[in-house]
Amino acid sequence: MKITVQETDFDAATEISELCANNSRIGAIASFIGLVRDNSDGDPVTAMTLEHYPAMSARVLRDIVEQAMQRWQIGDVTVIHRTGKLALCDQIVFVAVAAAHRHDAFLACEFIMDFLKTAAPFWKKEQTAQGERWVEPRATDEDARRSWLDSSDISAR
Amino acid sequence: MKITVQETDFDAATEISELCANNSRIGAIASFIGLVRDNSDGDPVTAMTLEHYPAMSARVLRDIVEQAMQRWQIGDVTVIHRTGKLALCDQIVFVAVAAAHRHDAFLACEFIMDFLKTAAPFWKKEQTAQGERWVEPRATDEDARRSWLDSSDISAR
Amino acid sequence: MNIKVLYFARLREEFGMAEESIALSEGTVGALLELLRNRGSVWAEQLGVGRNYRVAVNQVLADASAPIKAGDEIAIFPPVTGG
């Protein structure tokens, strides 16, 4: 398991190849990259600052990954979350899950993202031409998190 | 849309950055990499040869991606499938889906993989210490494909 | 009429050829399969009832009733295992 909170950018291909190095049982890697998006519900976003709670953020990410590892048959997991100043289209977050079978990898990857979005102590502040604004939490993110709690089948949603 | 069937390897990071270049609406990229796995139901696999039907394979992949684009709110999609001789842990297939929102990206990416596995004309021949053998289709792959046909909700499974 | 027939993967190996040109009198996939099975031995065995294989006409999957016309490319192959 690799959990990193860092200001610097990351290279998805390097992370993925490290994830599956030396493990020939790994047949599937599902990954996710979140980018700074001009979500334009309002003024166009030009940049973003990401703040976090350093003593807590990596710890929460680790808890989330451990939950995923209990729930699905997965191998190694990498989570990288960036902080600090980011420009439009910059990479914010990376989650990669290695598994023998792809369905486990896909589910665990989305599970980790849904919990990261709603439980890990990171906060986004957007820069726009009209000034700065803190991003508001989205109800759909909380719905996504809840959907995992409702699912009775351990392997599906 | 980029659909490629090639003998050469690919770099996931390059593909992902090309996928989201010049589109600031893209906030999420879900991707999948399939690797040559020692699946060991039998003798350990040492290598693999991938054969395909050149006139049909890219065409089927394009059809699958177009179905995904009709079903979910997604932006650009890249699919790369390798052919020829591959070693253990080599990359076989890459699917990346860009979208404004992550759930669409995850669903479309898994949908494309599930249909690719069951409809695109590629065939794997495994090399083991005991000789070569054609890989048999797995019933779970067909089940995965069917699960998308059963789902009444257009956005979920 | 003449058509091109392609074989892939295990069937290519079993039949010992990747491609052939066939003169067909009746223009359906079923008629072509019947002609091939009538060659006996490995052809009858591999394309027999209950065997699991696919047929594509001009790169699109087709069933036994699908029409075939002169110049068509027919492919016969095992269930796919890519990805």
Next chain:
Amino acid sequence: MNIKVLYFARLREEFGMAEESIALSEGTVGALLELLRNRGSVWAEQLGVGRNYRVAVNQVLADASAPIKAGDEIAIFPPVTGG
């Protein structure tokens, strides 16, 4: 007893501080929040009933009844928006 209290994101800006040390007589999250609200103005407003914020005790989310002991690190912050 003395505890360390951290504020993040919007609350850090509203309160004009990232961190302070507070002498607390009663050891619960609820008592700390009451003490902060009694400062009035922005404190009463931002931590008032119905306002959406989170409290962590030693980096673990906690509710108002959660106990606090000397030396604990309490963090108060808005709903998270990372990822």
